[in-house]
Amino acid sequence: MSTIIELKEISFSYGNRKILDKVNMTINSGEFISIAGESGSGKSTLLYILARFIKPDSGAYLFENSRPSWAPFFRRKNIGFLFQDFRLLPFLTVEKNIAFPQYFSGRHIQQSTIRELMSKLNIESRRKAKPDSISGGEAQRTALARALLMNPKILLLDEPSGNLDAETEKKLIQIFLDLRNEGKTLICVTHSAEIMKASDRILDLKNSVFVERTGKKPGGKKAGIK
Ligand SMILES: Nc1ncnc2c1ncn2[C@@H]1O[C@H](COP(=O)(O)OP(=O)(O)O)[C@@H](O)[C@H]1O
Numbered sequence: 001m002s003t004i005i006e007l008k009e010i011s012f013s014y015g016n017r018k019i020l021d022k023v024n025m026t027i028n029s030g031e032f033i034s035i036a037g038e039s040g041s042g043k044s045t046l047l048y049i050l051a052r053f054i055k056p057d058s059g060a061y062l063f064e065n066s067r068p069s070w071a072p073f074f075r076r077k078n079i080g081f082l083f084q085d086f087r088l089l090p091f092l093t094v095e096k097n098i099a100f101p102q103y104f105s106g107r108h109i110q111q112s113t114i115r116e117l118m119s120k121l122n123i124e125s126r127r128k129a130k131p132d133s134i135s136g137g138e139a140q141r142t143a144l145a146r147a148l149l150m151n152p153k154i155l156l157l158d159e160p161s162g163n164l165d166a167e168t169e170k171k172l173i174q175i176f177l178d179l180r181n182e183g184k185t186l187i188c189v190t191h192s193a194e195i196m197k198a199s200d201r202i203l204d205l206k207n208s209v210f211v212e213r214t215g216k217k218p219g220g221k222k223a224g225i226k
């Protein structure tokens with residue numbers, strides 16, 4: 001399996017408060033990783049560093065074994081980000097929210113691709129609705145479809161099942177597994193035992209460093225493969 005992301009001795013502070021302290025992390029292409037850790041431990045900050053929204057104070061970030069390109073370009077090409085609060089644009093329909101990223105990227109996306117995405121995420125019947133009239137699960141799938149529009153290699157997911165009921169969460173996990181089986185790399189910050197169980201590896205962020213959780217997942221990598 002090839003390495004897609006490598007963090008070497010990454011440190012980051014907000015002001016004089018250290019959030020990440022020489023963090024090392026290697027992620028293989030096609031892995032589904034869960035990141036756990038107490039509230040305030042720096043999980044979202046780590047996702048922002050992976051997406052290159054923020055720059056670490058020190059350390060190296062390698063993408064496919066080399067230094068990544070200019071951050072906005074890198075992000076457009078490689079990263080899909082699902083924010084914890086979805087960040088849908090309230091004045092646009094579901095369909096237009098999903099279609100939105102192409103206007104930044106300068107790459108036209110076929111209407112048929114958008115239709116396929118909506119159908120895959122079971123949101124097509126709501127395509128004309130505005131975000132304030134859809135359910136939490138639908139908003140989440142809309143945000144996920146938007147994150148997938150430009151066909152990124154990596155999906156960064158910030159507590160995606162925070163407000164979902166068990167049944168909706170189960171469907172979401174199946175979508176994650178399908179994406180993983182299509183070859184995407186998923187990095188998911190979560191408190192959900194179900195998501196952790198479905199993922200290939202669990203990393204705990206604790207005291208500003210990562211600890212790999214072992215021995216908790218019967219079947220390991222096999223778990224979740226259909
Ligand atoms: N922009 C910011 N400025 C200063 N402190 C911040 C900022 N964003 C987050 N923090 C603090 O950094 C710590 C880590 O935040 P975060 O990465 O959001 O944690 P988590 O996602 O694990 O809950 C928290 O204590 C938070 O209050």
Ligand SMILES: [Mg+2]
Nearest residue numbers: 043044045158
């Ligand atoms: Mg967070």
